[in-house]
Amino acid sequence: MKSAIFRPLLEIAAVLFLVLGAARWVTGLFSKRTHVYQTTAARQMRLLFWPLLALGAGLSVVPAVAMGGEPAASTFVWLLTAGFVLFTLLLSGPALLLHLRYWTLNHETTLVFQPANNLLEVYEAGQRVAFERRDLARIERVTCRARRSFWARYDYLRLHLQDGRTVVLTSLLTDLEPLATFLRNVPTERRAVAWCWG
Template identity: 65%
Template sequence: MKFVLLRPLLEVLAVLALVLGVARWVAGWFGKRTHTYRLTAARQLRLLAWPLLALGTGLSVVPALAMGPHGSASPLEWGLAAALVAVALALGAPAAVLHLRYWVLNHATVLVLQPQENRLEVYQHGQRQYFERRDIARVQRVTCRTRATFWAPYNYVRLLLHDGREIVLTSLLADLEPLTVFLRSVPTDRRTVAWAWA
């Protein structure tokens, strides 16, 4: 009974991952390498796959126990189900919350990075944020301390401009290490935290 909901979810995720992978591979053959980064479904799926799988697996036991015949589940079974749900929430919920936070910050953000042409542009809600590299007073690079968690890939860069503006670029847009390398001449504060809340 508990696999009735989980199996179709896993099949849909597998087909979606396969279709997105093939589409990306074909686009790589025929497309020009882009230096424009925005939120894409493929990147979001790659970051959210394991947290959603953990949440789906853990939460799937609750309907199975609840829909069983009245009184058929013992207190031990409910206790084990509660423990499994708690583990699933501990593994998947922090990553899902970070994902939602990063999506709110960067859903309307576009990053253009072309190091060979010394070009860095950020667009928010279709409007270009005008600044040059010399306008950046400081860069904060925040990464996750623990690499064995589902929220480890979530990190961000905060650009602190001389005029007081702050621009936050998250790992939902792109891998941020090339941006950090591009801005290596700007004073950079690197921090590692347990949970990279921006």
């Protein structure tokens, strides 16, 4: 009975995933490269795909055990279920926390970056953060040391201005390595940490 319900749902999800992926690929061929970066849903899903999949796998076990064929699941089965849920939370939890932290830092941030035209502008809540490249005192480039974790793609760039202000740009906006390369003449402190809490 259960497989009769879930199988068509899984087939529909797989077909939708393939159709949307193909449509994104085709539109990417003909679209103009953007130079304006914001926290888009597509970028967020690219970062959150594996953590959410792991969390969903962990949480999907609980209803399966609760509605299992046995009248009451044994204590051992519940301990195994709790252990599996805890394991998936340990895998996906840090990435979800980082995502929330980065979203609070950059959900109202817009980055305009066009290296060919020597253009770098940052907007917070629609207002331009006034600075030029010569106003940058130093840069902190923080990347994740744990390359095989779900939170490995979360990193940030902290721009320290001469007047004491700081601007934090996270990987929720875009890949930050081209921006760090663009600003290579500014003194840069590069650090690799286990968990990039901005």
